[in-house]
Amino acid sequence: MRETVAVVVVTYNRADLLARMLDGLAAQTHLPDAVIVVDNASTDHTRAVLDARHDLPLHVTTTHANLGGAGGFHVGVRAAYDAGWDRLWLMDDDVVPAPDCLATLMATDEDCLMAVREDLEGRLCEKAALRFDLANPLVIRPKTASVDSAYSSRDELPALVELENVAFEGFMVRRRVVERIGFPDPEFFIFYDDVDFAVRARRAGYRIWAVRDARLVRQLDFNQQHDLAGWKGFYMYRNLFVVHLRYGENALVRLKPWLIVLAVLLMCPLRGGRAEAANVTRAIRSARGMRRLTEAAGPPR
Template sequence: MSDHLTRGGETVAIVVVTYNRADLLVNLLDGLAGLQRPADAVIVVDNASTDHTAGVLAECSLPGLRVVTTSENLGGAGGFRAGMKAAYDGGFDRIWLMDDDVVPAPDCLTVLLATDEDCVMSVRENTDGGLIELAATRFDLRNPLAIKPKTASVMSTYPDRASMPERVELENVAFEGFMVRRRVVETIGLPDASFFIFYDDVDYALRARRAGWRIWAIRDARLVRQLDFSQQHDLSSWKGFYMYRNLFVVHLRYGDNALVRAKPWAIAVVVTLVALLRGRRGEARNVIRALRSARGMRSLPQTSVD
């Protein structure tokens, strides 16, 4: 039994999902080792990496480290589902999710645990200290004319961390610094692995909020990104398919009215026409496939933790 348990404090499992970024993972593991308040467990989901990730993990002496190696790449969504289930089954009070390309400040976990809320989020910054938190402060699923539902973010609202209040309420999150208490998982279940990548974290935040929880970004909980943030992807690629499909799924599941739930069809028609006019046949195929696939994902996932 850890001294955190004997003191009566909450136990914490950190869940990390990694895929073929062993050198970044080393920096993250070093950061976790330097936490002022260490986690009670660190569960690393190795998504069938083909680089030297296995060697990095084998050599790591981080206390409480547990490695879950998948037989295939489950994507971020499947990886976080597997990691969260392992943490939940381990009986931990809080579960803290992060990718392999971040490093928490030494006091980050201490600051998060000082906040008595069930859903909290650390606030990301670049290596130069600039604010780079893109989690939404407004996520509009009421207005059918809002093409992109994220209409405001922490970063677009505040020029720097010093300008933020101590807490900022969020309407969606990233699985890159998001922490939940186990009662949230008991109520809404695990992340939906069928998203594969993109919007799985948005879906989870929407489920939590609709179950009655508020989500708070904690200003002084610093998480540093090791890579520049880039949300630009080739919409004709396999990633483009998931970006379109999962955006459509969010509208179909959570749109507040019929017009919002009809947006995926409108977007698909416009994108197809424009893409064909500009010779981007791959993007046109993607958006048509995405709409067909999204229709099969309209139902919410089961809430059981299986």
């Protein structure tokens, strides 16, 4: 039987990027059955962009406030699940799929799939993890290998590459996976909600595959990972800590967040990082209250 598919898009104040992404969806050789757009209370011309689209089966939800990417994907995935679509394709507003991207994913008979991203110059920039180590306490960053660190170009990739985490930029999941493991956790706000979901899927026995020929073009550079002293730094630290506290495979790994806090505090006088020190101490306090999956993110009843 033909499977149906809904695209879940989350956007916030990036109307021009959103317009290009929607152009990419409209150009698909396999058109989606629904495009569920969660507008995180944008204040730019996002509404005008959406109102002008009559070439896509849009279903728009405008939230009362900015729920972050995590909250937006929670809302969108729940809406797609409740509507009964067979597959859900999660998409950020800053990527553009190649015309055959959706068709390639739909032709791949696996429960969890990832389109492979490249930059505007055509260079491979897929940072999904080939290895996400939650067993070794000596590993500072659990992502020890990514697609773009192991392969220099798309041509080097095998047709399918097994992943240990994903990004919600081109990730496709079957309905039965959501039915078993639940929804994206809205409490993350931004960062690591996709990692949390991937860990849950893998622990439930699902394998995640990057599909070489499913091409996605990223419109922006990866530059937010360095802002550890800004407001995003709090979420980067806190949500990394939450993943360790929830899924660390031994006591030493679950202890690692406190060791990271100590290291940052000891180094902040040398780095001039008072703001980063404040972020990391707030982060560990908040992470302790998120050791268990949020009730809203649990499997549907």
